[in-house]
Amino acid sequence: MWPEVTADPAFKDKVSSARVLAVGAGGIGCELLKTLVLTGFKNIELIDLDTIETSNLNRQFLFRKRHVGQSKAQVAAEAVLQFKPDVKITAHQANIKELKFGVDYFKGFDVILNGLDNLDARRHVNRLCLAAGVPLIESGTAGYLGQVNVHVKDLSRCFECDEHAAPKTFPICTIRNTPEKPIHCVVWAKDLLFPRLFGRQDAVTDLDEQRKEVNGSSSSQADGAVQGPSFFLQKQGENSYDYAKRIFRRVYEQDIEQVKTMDELWKTRRPPQQLDLKEILDQQTLPETANGYSSASRALGLTESHKAWDLCENARVFLASIARYVDTRPDEIGTLVFDKDDDLAVDFITAASNLRALAYGIPTQSHFDAKGMAGNIVHAIATTNAITSGLIVTEALKILANDLDSCRETYLTEYAERKHVVMLNPSRPSQPKPDCMVCGCSMLSLKINTTTATLATFVDKVLKSRLSFNMPTIMCGDFLYEEGDGLEDDELEMYSSWLPKTLSALPGGGIGNGAIVDVQDQSQHFSVKIVVSHQDNFDEEKHPDGVILEGSAKSTRQAHHASSSANPVAELSNGAQSCPDDNEVVIVGSKGITGFKRARCDEGDDDDVVILGEPPARVGTTPNGKRTRL
Amino acid sequence: MAKLSEAEAAVYDRQIRVWGVEVQKRLQASKVLLIGCSGLAAEVAKNIVLAGVGSLSLMDDTPCSSGALGNFLIPANVDGSMSVASASVVTLQEMNPLVNVRACPGLGWSSELAEGFREYDVIVQSGGNLAERQQLDEWCSENGIKFFTASVHGTVGYLFANLQSHTFTLKEDKGKEASDMCVERTKTYPRLSAALCVPQKNLPNKTHCLYFILQVCAEFQRRLSRPPAAADIEDVKSLARRMAADGGLSERLYSERLLSLFVEGAGELAAVCAIVGGILGNEIVKVVSGRGEPLRNFFFFSLHDGRGVAQEIGCA
Numbered sequence: 001m002w003p004e005v006t007a008d009p010a011f012k013d014k015v016s017s018a019r020v021l022a023v024g025a026g027g028i029g030c031e032l033l034k035t036l037v038l039t040g041f042k043n044i045e046l047i048d049l050d051t052i053e054t055s056n057l058n059r060q061f062l063f064r065k066r067h068v069g070q071s072k073a074q075v076a077a078e079a080v081l082q083f084k085p086d087v088k089i090t091a092h093q094a095n096i097k098e099l100k101f102g103v104d105y106f107k108g109f110d111v112i113l114n115g116l117d118n119l120d121a122r123r124h125v126n127r128l129c130l131a132a133g134v135p136l137i138e139s140g141t142a143g144y145l146g147q148v149n150v151h152v153k154d155l156s157r158c159f160e161c162d163e164h165a166a167p168k169t170f171p172i173c174t175i176r177n178t179p180e181k182p183i184h185c186v187v188w189a190k191d192l193l194f195p196r197l198f199g200r201q202d203a204v205t206d207l208d209e210q211r212k213e214v215n216g217s218s219s220s221q222a223d224g225a226v227q228g229p230s231f232f233l234q235k236q237g238e239n240s241y242d243y244a245k246r247i248f249r250r251v252y253e254q255d256i257e258q259v260k261t262m263d264e265l266w267k268t269r270r271p272p273q274q275l276d277l278k279e280i281l282d283q284q285t286l287p288e289t290a291n292g293y294s295s296a297s298r299a300l301g302l303t304e305s306h307k308a309w310d311l312c313e314n315a316r317v318f319l320a321s322i323a324r325y326v327d328t329r330p331d332e333i334g335t336l337v338f339d340k341d342d343d344l345a346v347d348f349i350t351a352a353s354n355l356r357a358l359a360y361g362i363p364t365q366s367h368f369d370a371k372g373m374a375g376n377i378v379h380a381i382a383t384t385n386a387i388t389s390g391l392i393v394t395e396a397l398k399i400l401a402n403d404l405d406s407c408r409e410t411y412l413t414e415y416a417e418r419k420h421v422v423m424l425n426p427s428r429p430s431q432p433k434p435d436c437m438v439c440g441c442s443m444l445s446l447k448i449n450t451t452t453a454t455l456a457t458f459v460d461k462v463l464k465s466r467l468s469f470n471m472p473t474i475m476c477g478d479f480l481y482e483e484g485d486g487l488e489d490d491e492l493e494m495y496s497s498w499l500p501k502t503l504s505a506l507p508g509g510g511i512g513n514g515a516i517v518d519v520q521d522q523s524q525h526f527s528v529k530i531v532v533s534h535q536d537n538f539d540e541e542k543h544p545d546g547v548i549l550e551g552s553a554k555s556t557r558q559a560h561h562a563s564s565s566a567n568p569v570a571e572l573s574n575g576a577q578s579c580p581d582d583n584e585v586v587i588v589g590s591k592g593i594t595g596f597k598r599a600r601c602d603e604g605d606d607d608d609v610v611i612l613g614e615p616p617a618r619v620g621t622t623p624n625g626k627r628t629r630l
Numbered sequence: 631m632a633k634l635s636e637a638e639a640a641v642y643d644r645q646i647r648v649w650g651v652e653v654q655k656r657l658q659a660s661k662v663l664l665i666g667c668s669g670l671a672a673e674v675a676k677n678i679v680l681a682g683v684g685s686l687s688l689m690d691d692t693p694c695s696s697g698a699l700g701n702f703l704i705p706a707n708v709d710g711s712m713s714v715a716s717a718s719v720v721t722l723q724e725m726n727p728l729v730n731v732r733a734c735p736g737l738g739w740s741s742e743l744a745e746g747f748r749e750y751d752v753i754v755q756s757g758g759n760l761a762e763r764q765q766l767d768e769w770c771s772e773n774g775i776k777f778f779t780a781s782v783h784g785t786v787g788y789l790f791a792n793l794q795s796h797t798f799t800l801k802e803d804k805g806k807e808a809s810d811m812c813v814e815r816t817k818t819y820p821r822l823s824a825a826l827c828v829p830q831k832n833l834p835n836k837t838h839c840l841y842f843i844l845q846v847c848a849e850f851q852r853r854l855s856r857p858p859a860a861a862d863i864e865d866v867k868s869l870a871r872r873m874a875a876d877g878g879l880s881e882r883l884y885s886e887r888l889l890s891l892f893v894e895g896a897g898e899l900a901a902v903c904a905i906v907g908g909i910l911g912n913e914i915v916k917v918v919s920g921r922g923e924p925l926r927n928f929f930f931f932s933l934h935d936g937r938g939v940a941q942e943i944g945c946a
């Protein structure tokens with residue numbers, strides 16, 4: 001019986017001979033590895049691609065300052081052996097998506113334990129666990145919040161039965177013309193302006209589209225018409241500060257002035273105000289670029305990272321960071337991508353976004369906060385990861401005890417005053433969703449403009465980005481497209497020549513309205529059917545990439561239980577076991593209705609991360625403290 | 631207060647994003663004493679050293695040779711004559727060189743050592759028998775030092791907090807909009823002896839079953855001057871039945887199964903240490919920073935149902 005079984009000697013033997021795979025050696029991973037060996041686990045494989053960074057040291061307690069730059073998996077394994085030398089830990093500095101960690105590899109374990117930081121890898125591991133029939137324990141933390149979920153094939157939901165929020169994106173028009181929040185300004189600085197100045201010149205950014213658009217409507221701009229992307233490059237012989245000032249005037253004077261002419265934007269909004277560089281700078285001087293500082297803000301004496309700069313300080317940092325890039329790091333210009341650990345890049349983003357915020361009347365951010373926004377930096381503390389590791393090991397023990405009935409998913413919430421506060425609130429894992437595209441049987445529906453969208457868009461934006469395919473094989477009628485190892489050169493050449501073609505123009509009759517596309521991934525033992533419908537236009541605000549992808553209701557497992565699947569409520573039912581063979585639909589605590597849908601928003605900068613869409617914090621503060629559960 | 635050094639800002643970056651720079655500075659000014667170096671204590675010590683308290687003192691003269699299983703801070707090849715406190719200090723100091731970590735000689739509170747205890751903001755006792763904990767709790771109450779005690783028995787664990795009168799600030803919750811408005815609040819806490827002798831018939835129906843078990847163990851200790859051991863289980867059970875009947879305890883508040891798990895629980899399960907130690911780590915951070923709602927005054931956790939519950943018992 002659970003938990004008495006934990007004291008049983010036979011069970012202890014079972015634990016010491018069990019084989020477990022821990023995916024991730026970061027925030028959760030370090031804690032997990034420690035808790036596993038202290039519990040008596042002796043055969044552990046550990047996979048993590050990352051190397052140790054200074055900002056890990058506040059919680060990844062197996063690492064020391066001297067380990068910065070080394071493999072997380074290796075160092076974690078060695079550190080654990082210091083206090084538990086009689087365990088076998090096999091460390092891999094590798095990506096879990098590598099083919100060598102295939103379904104046969106997964107089959108070698110009794111349970112898989114995830115401490116991952118991104119949706120893509122989580123989905124990949126989920127698919128392999130399903131293919132291998134090995135239970136998966138999922139986890140994630142963010143600040144004080146944490147969660148642990150148990151996924152056992154056919155008995156509980158798989159990771160992909162529930163929707164997990166993709167990283168937040170913003171309508172391009174908001175970013176380009178009508179920012180309302182600090183984050184809009186940060187995204188503008190990081191994704192539009194920074195690449196234009198310092199990134200690859202052949203990648204046209206949306207900043208230029210604005211120019212074209214505006215020029216089209218106001219022909220009075222004498223200088224605008226001839227300005228292409230090269231406007232943003234330093235001219236031959238141009239002084240670095242002259243160049244920086246020219247950029248300033250362009251983006252904060254001319255561009256703002258132009259966007260103000262788009263009257264329809266300002267009917268319900270307050271229009272922005274141009275920034276007058278001369279007035280702002282007044283008599284203030286600008287620092288020499290070659291004065292030994294790598295950071296522009298430091299060169300200006302702005303060392304308090306938690307205090308927001310004023311208008312003049314932002315302008316000086318903006319100019320000084322551009323000048324510093326072109327003078328001290330000329331070789332990198334044209335290839336730079338934003339890196340949160342590059343102080344100069346963070347200086348530039350902070351100043352550039354704050355200046356835009358000031359033009360639009362939006363609150364400014366400190367260097368610290370702007371860095372957090374631009375770098376998607378996770379909020380992470382040791383305690384939450386420690387608690388989460390305890391919960392993961394608890395579930396792993398239940399699985400080894402073969403006591404699946406005792407398995408629980410648990411949400412860790414923050415303490416909030418009441419006489420009785422449930423901080424760790426376990427609930428039974430939900431039933432599998434019959435219409436899950438991964439563990440159930442369902443078709444997806446895709447709306448896309450088949451006459452303009454290319455195969456490359458389909459592969460990258462739909463299959464890889466939205467659906468986390470690793471190496472898709474696409475079949476539709478006579479059409480076949482493959483990726484992966486083992487392709488002949490001529491095949492590779494043929495397939496890549498198709499990528500720029502539009503879907504409807506592909507060989508074999510094309511992928512047009514009504515086509516059913518079969519997509520498989522050998523590396524994930526995963527396949528899905530996608531029903532394509534053609535749509536000419538998309539609402540740019542809602543669907544900026546011109547793709548609408550939805551799970552469909554057509555599900556064979558569902559149909560088996562509810563013969564008339566037209567009933568929309570049927571989709572909410574997950575009563576695969578209790579649902580009688582007629583039209584009566586039993587709703588067994590569908591999390592979708594009670595607001596308990598888990599949405600994970602991840603893709604942070606390192607380890608831990610995951611956020612609980614249905615924030616337990618909110619649940620924990622409801623007046624009566626009651627949760628509707630199964 | 632001085633601003634954070636560059637080294638501090640770099641190491642503490644991710645947590646400053648959770649609790650802010652002001653909390654980090656206050657943490658760095660705090661002094662904590664941890665008595666007992668069990669597996670649970672190791673978790674607590676790790677958590678608050680990583681958080682960046684100003685100083686942490688560890689007290690436990692038990693030699694490494696005599697056990698301290700479950701303390702992951704002690705290397706396997708340690709000199710067996712070294713105290714578990716000294717061995718743990720070496721690892722903790724390496725883990726965060728920005729914290730001043732040291733070992734204090736002794737095994738627990740005594741009137742001779744008391745003078746040296748005054749410098750601490752927070753004293754945490756893990757393990758130890760109940761009489762010792764109550765003594766220390768009394769002394770801390772009289773000297774205005776925040777007191778925590780916690781322990782893990784097999785699959786069961788709990789913590790108790792006595793912050794006396796504790797004033798803290800709280801971000802005002804104005805619904806959806808995050809606000810920077812802080813309100814100041816004060817909470818008062820009863821002493822351990824008072825918190826443990828709430829009449830059974832007055833206990834609310836939601837009271838965790840572990841609370842009554844703590845009362846039974848306190849009574850056992852009072853009678854035999856030692857805490858109950860696994861071999862005492864039948865005696866403890868009959869004591870519990872008598873107490874439940876005499877005290878008019880609601881049946882819902884007594885679980886013989888949990889009593890067995892608690893009394894017979896051998897050692898500390900690492901998973902339970904990680905969980906209780908994590909909760910306690912958070913509380914210490916809240917208390918020394920004076921920010922955020924601190925837990926009042928018991929936290930109970932048991933693997934039999936996996937629930938972790940904070941409850942106010944014996945509070946005014």
